[in-house]
Structure formats: C-alpha cells, structure tokens
Amino acid sequence: YYRWDPVILEAKANANYNFAGWSGGMNSMEQMIEFEALRNLEVDASFLAIPTPNMSGQEVLGQARTILDKMEHLTDAEKDKSILELLFYGQSPTSGLSIINKE
Numbered sequence: 326y327y328r329w330d331p332v333i334l335e336a337k338a339n340a341n342y343n344f345a346g347w348s349g350g351m352n353s354m355e356q357m358i359e360f361e362a363l364r365n366l367e368v369d370a371s372f373l374a375i376p377t378p379n380m381s382g383q384e385v386l387g388q389a390r391t392i393l394d395k396m397e398h399l400t401d402a403e404k405d406k407s408i409l410e411l412l413f414y415g416q417s418p419t420s421g422l423s424i425i426n427k428e
Contacts, residue, residue, distance in 0.1 A: 326362040333359050336370040343423050345371040348395040354421040371395060375426050385411075385424060393420060
C-alpha cells in the first residue's frame with residue numbers, strides 16, 4: 326500500500342473457529358477494519374478453536390490464554406474474568422471471545 330491509501334482487512338474464520346480479534350499495530354474485535362496507510366504495521370488476526378470432544382480443557386484454556394495475553398487493553402483481572410466467563414457461559418463479554426459455534 327502507498328501512504329494514505331485506504332486499507333481494509335477482513336478476518337474470515339475457518340469452520341470450527343471463531344474470530345478472536347486483531348492485535349499488533351491495530352487492536353479491534355471487529356472482523357473488518359478500515360484505516361489509512363500512514364506507516365508500516367504488523368497486524369495479527371487471532372482465531373479461537375471451538376471445542377470438540379477430542380480437545381482437552383487444557384488445550385481450550387491454553388488457546389484462550391494465548392489470545393488474551395495479546396489483548397494489552399485488558400488488565401490481568403479482566404483476563405482472568407474472561408477465562409471464567411468462557412468456562413461458565415462459552416463467551417466473554419469482557420474480552421469478546423467465544424467458544425460457541427456461531428453458525
């Protein structure tokens with residue numbers, strides 16, 4: 326992209342995954358983000374696997390913790406709260422993460 330070009334990034338999750346946010350140079354939970362190219366950016370899209378019968382709880386929690394660690398806008402207490410919300414409800418209003426199949 327050239328400076329001042331409009332940039333649109335859209336995250337599309339594969340089957341059995343939910344989009345879990347952008348991190349790096351852009352932080353957002355929106356699947357599509359638009360911005361103007363002003364400088365070089367590294368942007369990472371994260372996806373959280375929807376648990377299957379073959380997955381251990383440890384795998385699910387490990388993936389969630391890895392994604393939450395990238396969410397610099399959340400405090401450690403909010404990250405812990407998000408884990409509890411995922412365990413109890415399958416989704417977290419605190420972080421925006423979900424392990425529920427949305428289809």
